[in-house]
Amino acid sequence: MVWAKLTEGLGESLRRAGWLTDERLGRLELAVPRDPAHGDWTTNLALLLARELSMPPRAVAEKLAAGFPADASTWSSVEVAGPGFLNFTYSDAFLRGLPAAVRAGGETFGHGPHDPGTRVQVEYVSANPTGPLNVVNGRAAAVGAALVRLLEATGHRAEGEFYVNDTGAQVEVFGESLAARFAERAGIERAFPENGYQGEYVRDLGRELPPAEARRALGEPGGSAWFRDHGLELMLERQRSDLDQYGAVFSNWFRESTLHRSGAVARTLEALEERGVVYEAEGARWVRTTAFGDDKDRVVVRSNGVATYLLPDVAYHRDKRARGFRSAIDLWGPDHHGHILPLKAALDALGLEPDFLEVIIVQQVNLLAGGEPVKMSKRAGEFITLRDLMDEVGPDCAKFFFLLRSTSAHLDFDLDLAKQQNDENPTYYVQYAHARIASILRFASERGLEPARGPIPVEAAEERALLRKLAAFPEVVRGAAVAREPHRLPAYLMETAALFHRFYHVCRVVSEDRERSRARIAIVDATRIVLRNGLGLMGVTSPERMERDAESVA
């Protein structure tokens, strides 16, 4: 709301100065400065324009400030500061009315119509259906689900999608592995495949198969296809239920096999050929991706006639575009970053918008226990799964920790810390603030005190600081969405919780003074809404009460 008003007001400033162009307005950057001495909002617009206007930045700023429409309901001052920043300070009227505004916004406070109706797809996790989800999948799930919510909160029509790689050599090996494990238990001789899936979960899956049918399949030539298909379904169902419990919901589970069946893969090859970027060499067919920024050309059809991963992947992204998405955000694991260039190049060759595909690499996670890295061997099937992690630390802590750091940075996940139910665990810091607020509101309600509905008096510095912070929430949401950086949410929420706790220690909420009590209850309630909305975007719960487990009290 404030963001829109500021954009509009500065547009007016530019117009009055005779400098208004769409391009300049598009370059406008608004920010909430970290130092309150620099106002509640700031822009460097004058610094950006000074050069092209051949004027000193401060003179540009003065002119813009003079042309900024007065609005006492929001601003008390517009000042030129430093080398030429424009600093905007909230009026008392704005802060006094803020709790009512937050309350009116309710669960949509913080949301904004920045990209109304733009269809965006976020593809995330997309783990192979040949094994349980691992911790990097868990990180991707936390980030992806948060991104979907952030995009929705900023007006996009966003959908989450899980791409199922149910085709290719890996799933065949998986089917063989499962058949061998089933045979082993049934006392039938059958070789376990080389490089087969060693994990104990394959034996578990074998126990879930319908025994009579499985036995029949064992006897048939090519019977591993039966095990492959049934194993995939069981595995997918496990992944789905884990993710469901984890709070990552997908609008769609897209299977690679449908692209092959529908002919989309073949059509994609034809489309590439029509563009004249396919050639034959060494018995294989290549795409000239080097013409579009790749560092080497890529094989799309092997000499044995089978497509490489790239071709269905290109077909998949064409399909996304054809389904009407304006952009696709893919979250990939760290071992896939080598594929960004080939895929983008191929899409480029097909004429898709250059910014259609956006790939975010979710970096690796190092689990630490007792200060030491937890050893994981995928080969031996020994790894900590997402389910293990949820059982160990709970979904809330897992998600909070995963969202705490920027997605592109490696993450050290301290299991001991996440397990602790005490002040060393940052998850509880924010949740505790919410629970404490709920407690205060219960206490107040028992005394017949409700939040003040209209403008409230704002006296203490702690009240003012907290209100400023609450007012910044919509901008944090907007910024996190456009930058695709969900980690701004926990950072903001920790700051907000800190300001709330400080307020709480200085400002008695429920007192003999009923009017002041109601005013402060309104502040507390507004804080509750912001914390709840922020945690909600992270997929973390906002508890009304918190109790430690008995063993954690010591």
Added chain:
RNA sequence: GCGCCCGUAGCUCAAUUGGAUAGAGCGUUAGCCUCCGGAGCUAAAGGUUACAGGUUCGAUUCCUGUCGGGCGCACCA
């Protein structure tokens, strides 16, 4: 050898897409409970942002190089 991510306080990480005096948590030290939840609060200490240049009003951020860590570099996905 080439590409990508990263290098910031003792540790784990931020720094609002180039902004103003680089901030949090943990750890360390010293304090705060007659009253709304102490999973809390206050204060102190802690930095040549790996290093050297460059670009400009301004660089942790962008460019070049060096050093160090991780991950990729398939007719596997």
